[in-house]
Amino acid sequence: MSSSRQNRTGRSIRGPQSALTDFLASQNISAAQIRADADARRAAAAREAGPSTAPAEEEPDEDEDEDEGEQDVSTTSRRATAARARDQKRKKQAETIEKIKKSKAYKKRKRDADDDDESDDLVETMFAEKLAPLPGQMEHCEICEKRFTVTPYSRAGPGGGLLCAKCSKDLAKDDDAAAKKKKKKPANTGGGARRKIQSKILDGTQPTGAKSLTTLCVETLAKNIELADDLGDLPPRAIDRIARLLSKRRLLGPQTLNLFLQPTTEQIMVYDGARLSTDDYKRIFSVASKLEKIKLRNAIQFKDEVMEYLLGRQLMLKYFYIHGANLLSAAIWQKYLEEKGAHLETLQIYYTDKHINDETLKTVQEHCTGLKRLKICHNQQVSDEGLLYIAKMSALEHLGLQLVKFTTTEPYVKIIEGVGKNLRTFSIKEVPDVDDRLLDALHKEATFLAKLRITGSELMTDSGFVRLFTDWKNRPLVSVDLQRCRHVDSAKPRENAHLVGLCSDGFRALLKHSGRQLQYLNLHACRHISQEAFEDAFAADKTYPELRYVEVSFCEDVTDFIVGSIFRACPKLKELNVFGCMKIKDVRVPRGKILVGVPNAQGMVIEGSDD
Numbered sequence: 136m137s138s139s140r141q142n143r144t145g146r147s148i149r150g151p152q153s154a155l156t157d158f159l160a161s162q163n164i165s166a167a168q169i170r171a172d173a174d175a176r177r178a179a180a181a182r183e184a185g186p187s188t189a190p191a192e193e194e195p196d197e198d199e200d201e202d203e204g205e206q207d208v209s210t211t212s213r214r215a216t217a218a219r220a221r222d223q224k225r226k227k228q229a230e231t232i233e234k235i236k237k238s239k240a241y242k243k244r245k246r247d248a249d250d251d252d253e254s255d256d257l258v259e260t261m262f263a264e265k266l267a268p269l270p271g272q273m274e275h276c277e278i279c280e281k282r283f284t285v286t287p288y289s290r291a292g293p294g295g296g297l298l299c300a301k302c303s304k305d306l307a308k309d310d311d312a313a314a315k316k317k318k319k320k321p322a323n324t325g326g327g328a329r330r331k332i333q334s335k336i337l338d339g340t341q342p343t344g345a346k347s348l349t350t351l352c353v354e355t356l357a358k359n360i361e362l363a364d365d366l367g368d369l370p371p372r373a374i375d376r377i378a379r380l381l382s383k384r385r386l387l388g389p390q391t392l393n394l395f396l397q398p399t400t401e402q403i404m405v406y407d408g409a410r411l412s413t414d415d416y417k418r419i420f421s422v423a424s425k426l427e428k429i430k431l432r433n434a435i436q437f438k439d440e441v442m443e444y445l446l447g448r449q450l451m452l453k454y455f456y457i458h459g460a461n462l463l464s465a466a467i468w469q470k471y472l473e474e475k476g477a478h479l480e481t482l483q484i485y486y487t488d489k490h491i492n493d494e495t496l497k498t499v500q501e502h503c504t505g506l507k508r509l510k511i512c513h514n515q516q517v518s519d520e521g522l523l524y525i526a527k528m529s530a531l532e533h534l535g536l537q538l539v540k541f542t543t544t545e546p547y548v549k550i551i552e553g554v555g556k557n558l559r560t561f562s563i564k565e566v567p568d569v570d571d572r573l574l575d576a577l578h579k580e581a582t583f584l585a586k587l588r589i590t591g592s593e594l595m596t597d598s599g600f601v602r603l604f605t606d607w608k609n610r611p612l613v614s615v616d617l618q619r620c621r622h623v624d625s626a627k628p629r630e631n632a633h634l635v636g637l638c639s640d641g642f643r644a645l646l647k648h649s650g651r652q653l654q655y656l657n658l659h660a661c662r663h664i665s666q667e668a669f670e671d672a673f674a675a676d677k678t679y680p681e682l683r684y685v686e687v688s689f690c691e692d693v694t695d696f697i698v699g700s701i702f703r704a705c706p707k708l709k710e711l712n713v714f715g716c717m718k719i720k721d722v723r724v725p726r727g728k729i730l731v732g733v734p735n736a737q738g739m740v741i742e743g744s745d746d
Contacts, residue, residue: 270285270286270287270289271284271285272284272285273285274289274296274297275296276292276296276297276298276299276302277292277293277294277296277297277298277302278292278298278299278302279299279301279302281299283299283300285297289303290303290306290307292306349373350376353373353376353377353380354380356377357377357380357381357384357386360377360381360386360391360394363394365394365397366394366395371402374395374404375404378395378404378405378406379404379406382405382406382407382432383406383407385407385410387405387406387407387408387410387411388410388411389410389411389412389415392405392411392415392418392419396418396419396422396423397422397423398422398423398424398425399425400422400423400425400426401423401425401426401427401428402426402427402428402429402430402454403419403423403426403428403429403430404430405429405430405431405432405434406430406432407432407433408431408432408433408434408435408436408437409433409435411434411436412436413436413437413438413440413441415436416431416434416436416437416441417440417441417444420441420444420445420448420450421448424448424449424450426450426452427451427452427453427454428452428453428454429452429454429455429456430454430456431456431457431458431460432458432459432485433458433459434457434458434459434460435459435460435462436462437457437460437462437463438460438462438463439462439463439464439467442463442467442468442470442471443467445471446470446471446474446475451475451478452475452478452479453478453479453480453481454479454480454481455479455481455482455483456481456483457483457484457485457487458485458486459485459486459487460487461486461487461488461489461490463487463490464490465490465491465492465494465495468490468491468495468498469494469495469498472495472498472499472502472503473498473502476498476499476502476503476506477502477503477504477505478505479503479505479506480505480506480507480508481506481507481508482499482503482506482508482509482510483508483509483510483511483535484510484511484512484514485510485512485513486512486513487514488514488515489515489516490516491511491514491516491517492516492517492521493516493517493518493520493521493524495521496511496517496521496522496524496525497521497524499524499528500524500525500527500528503528504530505530506528506530506531507530507531507532507533508531508532508533508534509525509528509531509533509534509535510533510534510535510536510562511535511536511537511538512535512536512537512564513537513539514537514538514539515539515540516540517536517538517540518538518540518541518542519542519543519545519546522536522542522546522547522549522550523546523549525550525553525554526546526549526550526552526553526554527553528553528554529553529554529557530557531554531557531558532557532558532559532560533558533559533560534550534554534558534560534561534562535560535562535563535588536562536563536564537563537564537565538565541568542566542568542569543568543569544568544569544570544572544573547563547566547569547573547576548572548573548576551573551576551577551580551581552576552580555576555577555580555581556580556581556582556583557583558581558583558584559583559584559585559586560584560585560586560587560588561577561581561584561586561587561588562586562587562588562616563588563589563590564588564590564591565590565591566589566590566591566592567591567592567593567594568593568594569589569592569594569595570592570594570595570599571594571595571596571598571599571602573589573595574595574599574600574602574603575599575602575603577603577609578602578603578607581609582608582609582610583609583610584609584610584612585610585612585613585614586612586613586614586615587612587614587615587616587617588614588615588616588617589616589617589620590616590617590618590619590620591618591619591620592619592620592636593621593622593623593635593636594635595620595635595636595637596633596634596635596636597634597635597636597637597638597639597640597641597663598634598640598641599641600617600637600638600640600641600644600645601640601641601644603644604641604644604645604647604648604649605644605648607648610652611648611649611650611651611652611653612648612649612652612653613649613652613653613654613655613681614653614654614655615645615649615653615655615656615657616655616657617637617657617658617661618657618658618659618660618661618686619659619660619661620636620637620661621635621636621637621660621661621662621663622635622636622663629662631663634663636661636663637658637661637663637664638661638663638664638665639663639664639665639667639668640668642658642661642664642668642672643668643671643672646672646677646679650677650679650682651679651680651681652681653679653681653682654681654682654683654684655682655683655684656682656684656685656686657684657686658685658686658687658690659686659687659688659689659712660688660689660690661690662689662690662691664690664692665692666692666693666694666697669687669690669692669693669697669700670696670697670700673697673700673701673703673704674700674704675700675703677704678704678705678706679704679705680706680707681707682705682707682708683705683707683708683709683710684708684709684710685701685705685708685710685711685712686712687701687711687712687713687716688712688713688714688715688716688732689714689715689716690716691715691716691717691718692718693713693716693718693719694716694718694719695718695719695720695721695722698711698713698719698722698730699722699723702724702725702728708728709728709729710728710729710730710731711728711729711730711731712731712732713730713731713732713733714731714732715732716732716734717734719733719734
């Protein structure tokens with residue numbers, strides 16, 4: 136019997152091993168040890184139950200005694216082997232735990248733990264991660280439970296299991312988003328913060344006072360615009376501010392455009408349409424079936440086909456503002472104005488180069504009989520002939536022109552004589568050859584003018600401005616812009632014997648006529664206004680209660696005293712620009728005011744600040 140048992144024991148027949156067998160072997164767990172432990176437990180149980188169940192008269196034979204002896208020896212040997220294996224396993228586990236506790240990953244994760252219990256749990260978690268399935272084995276994703284192949288790059292999930300590739304990417308995105316929210320800008324201290332504030336003040340971007348709740352809400356929405364489905368029933372003013380912020384951040388595209396498109400929308404404001412295509416502009420006219428007012432800036436892809444589509448819709452625009460659409464032909468403008476110009480009340484065209492010409496203005500005069508506001512800027516084709524058609528637009532109340540072609544004084548005088556009695560705003564930019572005759576026409580005809588802008592004149596004189604503002608029947612102006620109306624002579628720039636441009640007397644007459652209602656004043660580069668004139672205008676007994684913005688850049692006689700006098704005389708002043716005023720050395724700026732362009736920012740102190 137023993138020889139046959141030895142023969143059976145000597146045989147070595149092995150079959151394929153299962154994944155479970157491989158896993159047990161990798162963890163130093165032997166199936167023979169498990170079987171031996173089970174046999175030992177059964178034998179011990181049998182010996183404890185033997186005296187009460189075995190018959191007294193039975194005696195074991197010699198063969199059974201021999202077998203039991205061999206079994207006891209074999210069991211003892213297996214138990215010793217199993218004990219040594221367990222000791223080795225415990226020792227290995229202890230070494231692994233010690234390595235984990237000494238690792239940088241454990242120390243980093245321990246810092247986030249609140250107490251010792253979490254630290255113990257962290258050790259167990261990291262130890263379990265060490266026992267994770269090896270690359271090449273199959274595992275179920277902890278989140279989606281999808282079966283996948285483990286790789287060296289498989290990521291551990293929140294519960295300690297492994298994740299598939301898709302869930303790993305999603306979790307990584309969430310982690311990145313959380314990290315960005317937690318990341319904070321380092322606080323500026325000392326001189327760095329002061330320099331930053333002064334830099335913003337010089338740039339004119341330093342805010343004054345706390346932001347309103349509406350402003351905070353609009354800015355928050357603009358920062359998270361990708362999460363918005365629609366703008367709901369927000370008032371038009373709030374929607375306009377959102378459109379401005381999106382355009383400022385270059386976020387206005389085909390997707391965000393949908394937020395502003397509703398069948399009931401009556402106005403669309405696009406402040407940067409550079410990312411919009413031809414189809415996007417068509418979509419505006421397709422969805423907004425009640426559209427009456429549209430404003431498009433940088434409308435590069437607004438082409439003839441878009442205008443044709445607009446002509447095919449039952450839309451009657453009252454307000455049409457377009458900027459940068461220089462691909463529109465003169466013929467399509469002619470067609471649109473002839474078919475739908477009668478409904479227009481406002482037409483503002485900017486940077487269209489050569490496609491708005493004298494014939495276009497003739498069509499406007501003939502077909503846009505209800506037009507109240509006309510603005511044509513940076514155009515290369517309109518000439519004196521086209522300006523004469525404007526003089527016949529009897530309903531016109533607001534006029535703004537900036538032309539590239541040479542123009543003379545006569546057409547502008549004809550315009551004032553033709554429509555001057557109805558004009559509320561009159562703006563002409565870069566008119567170097569327009570002289571005092573225009574000022575005399577304004578003094579004679581204009582009575583309801585609120586805004587006056589004449590820039591870049593090299594022929595108007597100080598006496599002409601005095602005649603304009605002295606005993607003028609027109610109501611006090613709200614906005615005045617006379618920048619660069621000055622004498623130009625590169626050989627003798629500071630000599631002005633004939634007092635060309637706006638000088639001291641014209642400046643005094645201006646403030647005497649409109650000072651009590653004036654809100655905006657631009658005297659940029661009117662360098663022949665003297666220091667005495669500024670001091671007289673802003674003397675201690677003078678007050679300009681509505682003035683909010685003043686520009687005196689490159690007026691060389693402005694001093695620290697004059698700046699202080701301006702702040703005192705203008706209680707509502709928000710911003711004062713003084714670029715190029717090199718006599719300003721040390722200024723105290725009232726809190727809540729903005730002073731822009733000081734030659735030396737270090738010499739400027741904001742009253743009430745900690746500096």
